[in-house]
Amino acid sequence: MELVATAVERLASNKHLGREEVRDAVAAMLDGQAGDVETAAFLTALHIKGETGEELLGAVEAIRERMISFDSGRSGAIDTCGTGGDRAGTVNISTAAAVVVAACSVPVVKHGNRAASGKSGSSDVLAELGVAVEAEPALLRSILDDLGIAFLFAPRFHPGLRGVAPIRRRLPFRTVFNLVGPLCNPASPAFQVVGVPRESHARRMAEVLARTPSIQRAVVVRGVDGLDEVTLTGPTEVLLVEGGTISELTWTPADFGLPETHARGLGVDGPAASAALIRRTFAGEDGPVRSYILANAAAALWTVQGTPLADAVVCAAEAIDSGRAASLLERWAELSQPQA
Structure with a gap:
């Protein structure tokens, strides 16, 4: 929770987060290690500030690391x-x-x-x-x-x-x-x-x-x-x-x-x-x-x-x-x- 709270504090000060900071914060949310209040605060603060490409990439990495992959067998899909x-x-x-x-x-x-x-x-x-x-x-x-x-x-x-x-x-x-x-x-x-x-x-x-x-x-x-x-x-x-x-x-x-x-x-x-x-x-x-x-x-x-x-x-x-x-x-x- 402390990790997410720290990220919220930086976002509330209109500071951009690094890719790893967002990846770790989103990972904590997905793993159930962040409370509802902290999660809502993070999502709200990031929305208000506006997401950077690095921040989006960090979120993508956290989600993709935890997703269930699907083998399509199609190289041109x-x-x-x-x-x-x-x-x-x-x-x-x-x-x-x-x-x-x-x-x-x-x-x-x-x-x-x-x-x-x-x-x-x-x-x-x-x-x-x-x-x-x-x-x-x-x-x-x-x-x-x-x-x-x-x-x-x-x-x-x-x-x-x-x-x-x-x-x-x-x-x-x-x-x-x-x-x-x-x-x-x-x-x-x-x-x-x-x-x-x-x-x-x-x-x-x-x-x-x-x-x-x-x-x-x-x-x-x-x-x-x-x-x-x-x-x-x-x-x-x-x-x-x-x-x-x-x-x-x-x-x-x-x-x-x-x-x-x-x-x-x-x-x-x-x-x-x-x-x-x-x-x-x-x-x-x-x-x-x-x-x-x-x-x-x-x-x-x-x-x-x-x-x-x-x-x-x-x-x-x-x-x-x-x-x-x-x-x-x-x-x-x-x-x-x-x-x-």
Whole structure:
């Protein structure tokens, strides 16, 4: 407890912590060696000060040292995951895009959790779509081998986070755990698309990805409208991580061969509404949800294969229009059930 209290005192004085200081403090929380008051104070003080890249890296190291690893058996797998926190209340774009990407024969190992600040987390909508999100690792691997997709439910693979979950739920803001969640995929995929709503967070997330040995290529995306996805309202700011370096790109709707489309048509009031929109889109319904799913699936295909964005949109559209995405989702739901 003294270690965490000392860290809180430094943070309260607006001082940055070193990587090892954060790693040790977070380790104490995950190991049950810090009280609720100390944990809440640390998370609050770090949030108010603002996290540095070094501090995020320290938290990632503590979490990854304690996670249950998942052997995907796939060297070219990708994760499509965002930090949340954009308060937009949109349909689960990255989750739907993951299904489309898998239907394009690119393996996906998606890491996710229940909603933290939004209305529908990835596990929430997948459950509505019939996928058993808490399946055993052996079943997950079997599904990945058969369909090229798996969902790794964070609480199953990060048991240490269960102890801090009640504290996180009581705090009225996102914490460092929301930021580092996408950086702690138990499968350590070689490719990632990470959505972040704030510019300052995007840079720090990219810094951690650049220092992650398993990453071959990753992009951190931020819509200029504040969406933590590729947006079609206007430009999307992109930080490309490759070879341990970070470069800046800008994607526009025209790069995808798609028209500017406002995000107001993406709103949902919960997982059931999100699941219904995804089902209708996979059944052929046109509109803004389809366009955003196509753009975000294309971003993932570009990240793994280098396919030009407009060509990747064509591939993603064919995966939907042919019925492959809908069939994959239906089969995923069937196989994920223990009795299947």
